[in-house]
Amino acid sequence: MTTQDHLIDWLTLALIPGLGAVGMGRLIRELGEPGLVLAAGRERLLQVRGIRQPVVDAIINNPPLREAEIELQRLRQNNFNLLTWNDPAYPALLREIYTPPMLLYVNGDVELLTRPSIAIVGSRAATSYGLKIGRRLGAGLAAHGLNVVSGLALGVDAAAHASALEAGGITVAVLGCGLDVPYPRRNLALARRIADRGVIVSEYPLGTQPEAFRFPARNRIISGLALGVVVVEAAERSGSLITARLAMDEGREVFAIPGRVDSATSAGAHNLLQQGAKLVYKLDDILVELSAHLTDFQPASGKEENDQGDMAGVELTPEERSIMKILEPYPSHIDVIIDGAGVKAAKVQEILLMLELKGVVESLSGSQYRLIGKMP
Incomplete structure (x- = not known):
């Protein structure tokens, strides 16, 4: 793992106001380690595309070193881990996306993030049909050794997480807030179970509140961690469709569950099918597509849900x-x-x-x- 001084450099740069993942990524790719970025001169920093004067002023005149030290202390007090973009333990698939998070806060076993993963997303206001399908897919895919990745939202997300755990598998929850912020509160007990037996991740500093604009950014991590994304139910405008389109852009597999033609909750999934997403009729429709990635992995210890x-x-x-x-x-x-x-x-x-x-x-x-x- 990265040394304490290195982690403080990473956190200092990440906490620069107005920098963000895109700007931080450009600085690191062009100038090297965060320590080198923090030591660079004004003229050199301004040569990096997209880096503006206020950010440069903050790096040179007021780097948040003390805030970074406090953040690292809080992480350790909570037994959280911090993965940097260049850490060998950082998920390889996530590193490949266009805008990977430069830092990944982790609650749980970091090693579990090396396993092959599939994302299951869907409506918060899911129908009984959507919840049933989410549970069956979560259990079945987890039983075949795939991490089930989702966003810990109400509805399909929660159904997929819970059923993966019940099948004895691993599930990964990606948050749009800090690891220490319980959201949604109704899923607090589920979040605790995931932290005990799976992994919870976020790119946001501790204490970050779940504001609406953070969730589309969160969705790129859901799709980025996964070999593919399964959309169970989604309206025509929904976060699930954002996740699916991000997956398409990154060359990942996209699957969709058909529903009733007159159901608004399935309109988005049907739209994906028209665009070429793979129709899922049974679990094997997903497993066959991902079979090349499963050869080195055995099914989880739990029992796959009976097809009946x-x-x-x-x-x-x-x-x-x-x-x-x-x-x-x-x-x-x-x-x-x-x-x-x-x-x-x-x-x-x-x-x-x-x-x-x-x-x-x-x-x-x-x-x-x-x-x-x-x-x-």
Whole structure:
């Protein structure tokens, strides 16, 4: 790992107001180590493209050395790690992107970032279908030795993270705030589990609040860490589409899950499919594309979710099976079910109630029902 003096140089440069990842990257690529940048003269600094006078003034006249020392102390007090762009432990795929973060704050085992990864992203306001698919993909991909990367948001992100852990796999959460800022608060318990068994990363200094403009920048790290990005549900304008387009720009694989043609939450995923994203019908559609990267990795210790999903092992009567054949993952009105069953309404309602109790059918508002698994 980098020595303390080196880390202080990196933090000092990173904390220069108005510099940012792009400017810091240009300075380091042109002038070398941060210590050399901090020691450079005014004229030389101004020769670097995009570096403006206020930044140069701050480097020469007021470098935040004390702030850097305090930041490093706080990192160590919290048992966080700090990876610099040139550190051998820095994720290789992330280093390749157009604007890699010059510093990566890490809560968890740094070595886990060397494993092959796949990103799963989707809507915060996910449907029950989106959450179910997010869980199945998270568990299945983690069980095949892939890190599951996402943004710790509500909805699909949280479903993918949680299911990867439940499958005994590794998950990586990328934050749009400081590592010490609990956001979203509803996922605080999940974040603690990820830190214990996976990794949480951020490019932002400790204490940085989750302001809206930080999340599009965060998304480049999600796609940058991964061999590919899977979009489960996304509206026409969403952060998930930003992540997918960044992945396309970097030459990474992009996958999309189809949904209902009249569903606003799937409109973005359908748009990606029209642009050439790979349609995912089953887990193998992803694994086959990434198979070249999986040869040296064994499946995680957990068990991959059964392909039969939530209904594996459920015993059904012949009458229940006949009703199940009518139902779909999308809602069906009770009148349609009764017409298809060819038996009295009271009997159909009795069977539907039993199927609900067995956890294989979901009752929705407006006298509608939907299937929540495959036929066992």
